[in-house]
Amino acid sequence: MAFVFKIIESNNINLVIPLVEKLNEYKISFEVLEQRFSEMIKQNYECAVIFDDDKVVGVSGLWYCTRHYSGRSVEPDHVYIDEAYRGKGLGKKFFKWIYDYVLSKGYEAVELNTYVSNHPSHKFYYNEGFKILGFHFLKKL
Template identity: 30%
Template sequence: MLPNPNVRRLDEFQVFSFQFQVFTKAVSVEIRILSPDDLPATVSLLAYLNPKVPEEIVRQRFETILSEHPHYQAYGAFSDQTLIGVAGAWIATKVWCGLYLEVDNLVIVPEHRSSGVGTLLLNALEGRAKELGCNILVLDSYVSNSPSHRLYHRLGYEIRGFHFVKELEDIAH
C-alpha cells in the first residue's frame, strides 16, 4: 500500500510528494500541475500515447487545449526532476451526473509502468475532483490497452457504457 501524500502549497500550485519502492530502488515521485517549461517532455509522452499523430500536431493540439480551455489542467509525475507520467483533467457538467472530472491522456513512460506512478496520478486527480465537488471521475481507454484496464478496475472504476466515434476527417493531420 502506498503512503498518503504530504501536501504543501507552492505558489498557486498544489504539489503532492510520494515515496515508494520501484523494484529494489527507492524512488521519490512528485505530482504537480505542469508548467510551460514542461511542454517539450509532455508533448513527447503524449506523442508516445498517440503514435499515429505527428508530434508537431500533438504539440499544436495540446497548446490549444491549454490556451483555450480554462477547465482543463495537466498534471505531471516527476522523479528526480524528470517527467515520468502525464494526465490531463477536464472539469465539466452533464445532466446525468452533474459536475465531473474526466481523466484524459494518462500515460507513463514504459520503464515506470506497473510501479505505482499511474495510481499516484489517478489518486491525485481523484483528490482534486473531491476538492472541486465533483460527483464522479470518468475516463476513456483504448480497447486494446488491457494493462490500463486492470489498473482502472483495481482502483474502483467500472465500465458503464461505450464510447462511439465517427471520424469526419483524418484526425492524424
C-alpha cells in the same frame, strides 16, 4: 524514489508531448500535437504530471465539465506512465493524487475512456473501482 505530482504550467505543456506520442495509436505528429495542446490549455483542461527529479515520467490530461448523470466531473485523458516506471504502484499513487486534487476543486466524479486494445489499463481501472457505462464512438469529419 521521491516523485512529485503537480499540474504543469501552461507554458510548459510541450514537456508532456513525448509521453503522449508513445500512447498515440493514431501516429499524430509532434507538430500537430503541439498545436492541439496549445488549443487544449485554453479550454476547460489542465494537465497533471509526475516528475522524477526534472524528468516527466507520467501524464494525465484533466477535462472538467458538468454532466446530467454524474454532476461535476473530471475526465482523465491520455494517461501514460513511462514503461520504466510501471509495476511500482505509481499509477495508483497518481490517481489518488488526482482524486484528492479534483475533490479539493469541488468535483464529485471521475470518468474516462481507454482504448479497447489496452487490456492492462482495463485491469487498472477495474481495480480503481471504475464501472463500464457504455461505448465511446468517434467519427472524423
